[in-house]
Amino acid sequence: MASSRIISHSPPNLHRQSSPFDTVKPLPPQNLNLPPKRHRNLRIHTSLRSSSHSNNDLNDTVELRTNSVSAVSNDVVSKDPISLPRPLSSNQSSTAVSDGSRLRVAYQGVRGAYSESAAQKAYPNCEAVPCEQFDTAFEAVERWLVDRAVLPIENSLGGSIHRNYDLLLRHRLHIVGEVKYAVHHCLMANPGVKLENLKRVLSHPQALAQCENTLTGWGLVREAVDDTAGAAKHVALNNLQDAGAVASSAAAEIYGLNILAQDIQDDSDNITRFLVLAREPILPGIDRPFKTSIVFSLEEGPGILFKALAVFALRQINLSKIESRPLRKQPLRTSDDNSNRYFDYLFYVDFEASMADQNAQNALRHLKEFATFLRVLGSYPMDISMT
Numbered sequence: 077m078a079s080s081r082i083i084s085h086s087p088p089n090l091h092r093q094s095s096p097f098d099t100v101k102p103l104p105p106q107n108l109n110l111p112p113k114r115h116r117n118l119r120i121h122t123s124l125r126s127s128s129h130s131n132n133d134l135n136d137t138v139e140l141r142t143n144s145v146s147a148v149s150n151d152v153v154s155k156d157p158i159s160l161p162r163p164l165s166s167n168q169s170s171t172a173v174s175d176g177s178r179l180r181v182a183y184q185g186v187r188g189a190y191s192e193s194a195a196q197k198a199y200p201n202c203e204a205v206p207c208e209q210f211d212t213a214f215e216a217v218e219r220w221l222v223d224r225a226v227l228p229i230e231n232s233l234g235g236s237i238h239r240n241y242d243l244l245l246r247h248r249l250h251i252v253g254e255v256k257y258a259v260h261h262c263l264m265a266n267p268g269v270k271l272e273n274l275k276r277v278l279s280h281p282q283a284l285a286q287c288e289n290t291l292t293g294w295g296l297v298r299e300a301v302d303d304t305a306g307a308a309k310h311v312a313l314n315n316l317q318d319a320g321a322v323a324s325s326a327a328a329e330i331y332g333l334n335i336l337a338q339d340i341q342d343d344s345d346n347i348t349r350f351l352v353l354a355r356e357p358i359l360p361g362i363d364r365p366f367k368t369s370i371v372f373s374l375e376e377g378p379g380i381l382f383k384a385l386a387v388f389a390l391r392q393i394n395l396s397k398i399e400s401r402p403l404r405k406q407p408l409r410t411s412d413d414n415s416n417r418y419f420d421y422l423f424y425v426d427f428e429a430s431m432a433d434q435n436a437q438n439a440l441r442h443l444k445e446f447a448t449f450l451r452v453l454g455s456y457p458m459d460i461s462m463t
């Protein structure tokens with residue numbers, strides 16, 4: 077190992093060093109001159125694209141750019157700046173006590189995407205708002221276009237959705253909940269098209285990865301698109317005869333496709349975990365099982381990651397996830413004598429404790445002694461449902 081070199085600055089492009097003890101300052105709303113009109117089924121785009129998704133014939137959506145807030149309803153967002161930043165209570169993230177009525181929840185994809193179902197699982201009576209990309213969903217919350225975003229973070233077969241890990245750091249949203257959703261993939265095609273007619277199959281890369289063995293067995297060429305339901309929509313709109321889509325049964329129904337095979341994922345236990353994001357954190361509780369997500373970077377040195385993880389082990393705090401991502405703005409670190417260059421990482425850790433728990437606070441205080449950067453992404457109720 078290299079000799080230890082302490083980096084005393086926060087990594088560039090990271091938000092201010094934050095601790096669970098920080099007072100959270102809410103972001104100011106971007107524009108408070110909001111028209112009274114309420115539009116339903118908004119589809120949010122960061123830019124106009126000429127992809128297949130730009131044809132909205134099938135789902136009656138309204139397109140808008142995220143730099144315009146003209147379509148935001150003001151029955152959700154008050155004009156009174158004093159009353160705007162209200163910390164959510166931990167109850168508000170609970171599906172048991174809040175059905176999400178009046179909440180506008182952004183998800184990535186078009187109607188029929190699994191993310192839409194996850195949003196509806198989190199908030200059964202919400203208005204689910206489709207967004208073209210993950211970034212767009214983050215921005216929609218930040219710009220007060222919607223109240224929450226529900227975005228996938230990991231899948232039991234396909235692994236982590238790295239893009240969303242990176243976006244969590246780039247944006248200032250807080251994790252206020254998680255949703256586990258059982259994903260059952262179907263192979264679908266236009267009416268009259270049979271499995272033997274298919275040469276290719278379209279879907280989201282995660283969905284294709286989750287069906288890897290089955291699709292290889294059928295000898296189908298895989299084509300990646302933005303989301304599963306978008307694949308179904310494309311196959312339907314273009315009346316493709318040689319291509320099918322991997323998507324949900326809901327997508328087959330919405331876009332008028334026939335299901336050729338059901339439950340085609342490589343393992344019947346195919347669970348995607350989604351995060352619920354909001355502008356404000358919730359007050360962590362101890363009334364039910366909570367999880368806390370953090371991200372940190374470390375000094376270079378022998379056993380430093382071991383030391384970092386030991387702050388939890390010493391206090392009997394269980395870790396449920398650890399992910400490392402390259403520290404992009406400072407991807408390499410050189411040793412003191414310039415003889416070696418090392419990759420530099422950010423570590424994302426989920427641990428099973430609430431920030432209201434003294435034990436968890438002590439663990440983070442301990443970690444801060446040698447972390448070069450630490451941010452709490454959220455402390456939120458665990459989804460203990462059987463999906």
Ligand SMILES: O=C(O)C(=O)C[C@]1(C(=O)O)C=C[C@@H](O)C=C1
Nearest residue numbers: 189190191228280282303304348
């Ligand atoms: O494409 C969709 O339907 C999505 O909701 C995205 C997504 C993902 O990104 O992992 C969500 C759940 C499934 O694991 C497959 C795809």
